[in-house]
Amino acid sequence: MKRHLFLSAALVGLLTIAEVALASDVANPSPAAKDEQTIWELERAYWRYVQENNLSAYADLWHKDFLGWPSAPHPFTKTTLQTGLPRKPLRGWHSRLVEFKPAAIQVTEDVAVACYWITFKWLDKDGNGAANTIRITHTWRKTGNDWRIRGGMSMPEPDTSPK
16 A cells, blocks of 8 residues: 555656756747747748838848849849839839748857748839749848848749649
């Protein structure tokens, strides 16, 4: 009888310890998981700023020494990006986000790489425009508490519709 009571008490103790351990893992996500969440929030903000034509907030996401190669014939710097965004709205066009689809993310210390698909439309003054899907990779660098895009690359998603 004493042995049965001892085993029951030991089992209850182990279950309690396991429950506390599991609850603490859920309540305290790892720093990398928090950083991943932050990066995805910043990527969504990036597209919200583009849609709103908020050049100041958009430019603030970019590291001062950014170098990337968007779906364009040549690489861009932060200055190139800042002068490129306002062109279409000045001609009566505005963008509309259709879908943001994360693919993968990895955070290692102060560097994060995020890969995703974005589908958007550049709409004319009458609201007409075709959907475009592109693949994007952004490399983020954390300095202090702030993450900034240090590099990136994008390309159009191939058209897979039957011809």
